[in-house]
Amino acid sequence: MSQILGVKFNDFGQIYYFSSGPFVVREGHSVIVKTEQGMGLGKVFVSQQDLPEDITEDSVKTIYRLAGEEDLIIDAENKALSRDALKFCKRCIDTQKLEMKLVDVEVFFDRSKMIFYFTAPGRIDFRELVKDLVKEYRTRIELRQIGVRHETQMLGAIGNCGQICCCRRFMRKFMPVTIRMAKEQNLFLNPTKISGICGRLLCCLSFEQENYEQFHKRCPKLGKRYNTAHGNVKVTRSNFFRNTLTILPEVGDEIEISLDDWPDVLKATSPDQLSSREPADVESRKSDGPQARSGAGRGQPSGGKRPERSESRPPRGERPARSDRSRPARGERPGKPERSGKSERPVRPERPRPEKKKRPLDSRDGSGQLKDAEKSESELTNRPETGSQERKPAPKNRRPSRRRRRKKPSGGSSSGSSEN
Known part of the structure; x- marks a missing residue:
């Protein structure tokens, strides 16, 4: 059964996946594979049954064959050639006074191509350098400019933590890193510390x-004020490793609470409602403090206890119902002294609505006719309809509409009003 092999062509290079095919391969074996750039010799670092998630079956090729002793000798000669080419290229760079730094030289397994890796601050005109390299090695020459990160990955170094750099040990692809990440992790923005x-x-x-x-999605915004069980507080800082928040109330010192308890702190109205209750002595001090003084100001004793019932007050079961109690009038209440200088305000009776007098029809003012007609219409609409009573017809003295009045003016009243 074929296996999935993870092959690396350099110690610092990326892992490429191939199928073992009919060959039996173990980790540490050297194999010959076909690539887009020709034949190559690699070393097996991973041997597994399943493909990684980001690799498809179509992209996996079968290895060409297992590497023999002759292949290993050729590989050793290629490494020696790369060291000699590195020295020769450095001498040419010094001779031509080029502003570039040579990092490494890679020689293909069949010596069909040589790649020279270098770093430079800008663009370099290395046409004369390429001519010298072609005359010396009689093969294809490629000069590839790389960044400082790839340079550290190829050469290797010891980091600030005291270990070999991550890019040299296990990293194969560089992730983008921004200064915003350092700010979100509450690091000091000192270049020597975060570089x-x-x-x-x-x-x-x-x-x-x-x-x-x-x-940070779970944390509240730093510097913002919230109404909590501890009063109006300000969120000062957060601790990722302890999973806590630090809040500053208006009165008192800072309080550190767990991030999981933050929603309960927002919903609660007092510290007593929180799951983590305060000690009993602190609660007793709080009850003897401002709460007791506020109770005394409302007519309660300073001890916070209600006064005992007097003997003259009947028990709750013997009291008469509220509807049976006879409530004296406002002026007849016993024991209440009369106010000096102020008379008792009598109850204002409801005033009867006076009826409007009907004006005769032969009046010179046509407004009385209109008011009588409107009143008769309102009486008809407000009167409830019953089965026994029939709806009365409209009065005969109803004022005609405007169109009718214009066409057929009625009597002297309309003519008199028009003349006026």
């Missing part, structure tokens, strides 16, 4: 960035 050997931001800042993002 690596390469001079760029530490790659390890991106390792825990996802956890910090989830933590």
